[in-house]
Amino acid sequence: MVSVVVVTYNSEGTVGETLTSLDRQTYPDDRYEVLVVDGGSTDGTARIASDHGVEWLVAEGATIGECRNRGVDAATGEYVAFTDSDCAVPATWLDSHVERIEAYADHEDVVGVGGPNRPFPDDPAFAKLIGSLQGTVFGSGGSPQSHAIDEVRLVRSVAACNVLYRADVFEEYRYDDAVNVGEDAEFHFRLSEAGYRFVFDPTIAVSHHLSADFGAFCKKNRSYGYAMARIQRRHGRVIRWYSALPSLALGGGALAALADICARKARYVPLLLLAFLVVSGYATAQVYRDRRSPLALLVPVLLAAQYCLYGVGFLEGLTTPDPVPQDLP
Structure with missing residues (x-):
């Protein structure tokens, strides 16, 4: 059983494609659930989510870290997966994640699997340019979720927009409720200090809306x-x-x-x-x-x-x- 958590806030323009991609998973329908944790949206995000029959949780004014923890609290699966409300996942996303982490079932230090995020095919040319820039070592700082790494390897951190955890890791470790941006880097730092690692698989990629213009990129x-x-x-x-x-x-x-x-x-x-x-x-x-x-x-x-x-x-x-x-x- 996999619990998929999507954190959102005023995402009516993108959350529909996120949830549609989760509807189309090749993974058995009775073996995964989708939970959407909303930080208090004032647009049509709730209406769009209701059309997909997901479990809807509201954490008014909460940080991203707190929203992720609310999703973990409601999750019932052996694994907890995260993607974001400006992403779309491939149909084999859950199958690939579960297959990869179960291949490391004997590795107690492996707590999750992650992969890269790439621009949508129909995103503006500027967003695709940013995606290619992040594929270079100087554009990504070497972070595996962006840099174009072409082999499966163990890493210290992955992006929370494309990750699957063993649920038991949350019995001792949690996201920090006080952290809003970079909450995944902070959480994974604590896990890495405790000796845990993630499997990075470059073939398990999600589409992610990157900065569409120069101002958004700078901000x-x-x-x-x-x-x-x-x-x-x-x-x-x-x-x-x-x-x-x-x-x-x-x-x-x-x-x-x-x-x-x-x-x-x-x-x-x-x-x-x-x-x-x-x-x-x-x-x-x-x-x-x-x-x-x-x-x-x-x-x-x-x-x-x-x-x-x-x-x-x-x-x-x-x-x-x-x-x-x-x-x-």
Whole structure:
């Protein structure tokens, strides 16, 4: 038995295709259930969900982490799977996940299976460009859910939009109710510290609506940087070694510019620009091979925006004071 949890909020434009894809699973109908946990939508999300006969749970004003836990609480399956309300899964999604995790039944350290997420075939060209960029090591930071990894391997974390867990892991570990963005990275960090791993299978991919325009892309990267810094402050240690690199690059670039200004000679900034051109040129070539589109020429601009906005968000997350706890009545 598999319990599929979909977390949603004001998703009337996309949740229908998510639930339709879950309706069409090749997995036996009597061996999976779909639970939709809503954070308090004010649009037509509830109406669309009711058309699919799913179990509807409302967690008004809850964080994503809290919504995921509400789904776990209501789940009855031996496995708990998650996808998001802006995704669509292939018809063999549950079959593939269950087959893969049961192949590791003798591995007590394996608690789940995950796979990549890719743009929808009919998404805007910009979203597909972002998908190809994330397929490069410089665009994804090496995270398996985005980077184009072509082999099954054990990893420390996968994306919560495409994951299946052994339900018994939730007897001891839970998502953090206080975390809204990056809740999967935080949860999987704690699991990895306890010695647990996920199987990453590149063939179990879901379609995911990525940023449709430049503004959304920038906003998302800033929020990711902020969230990762807050999570690392929460634990008092580094979760992903590369998460601070964009902020360090911003600081290093500022110091290099200051040094060149003081010396009245361009020495360090040209070297930094050359290094960025090499990195962005490599990523551009990879994206062009994937998309065969002149839009690949935008990759240097996108990488610069991604690193800068993530770096700014990370610095904000490190320096923003924690909220003052309120006395309970």
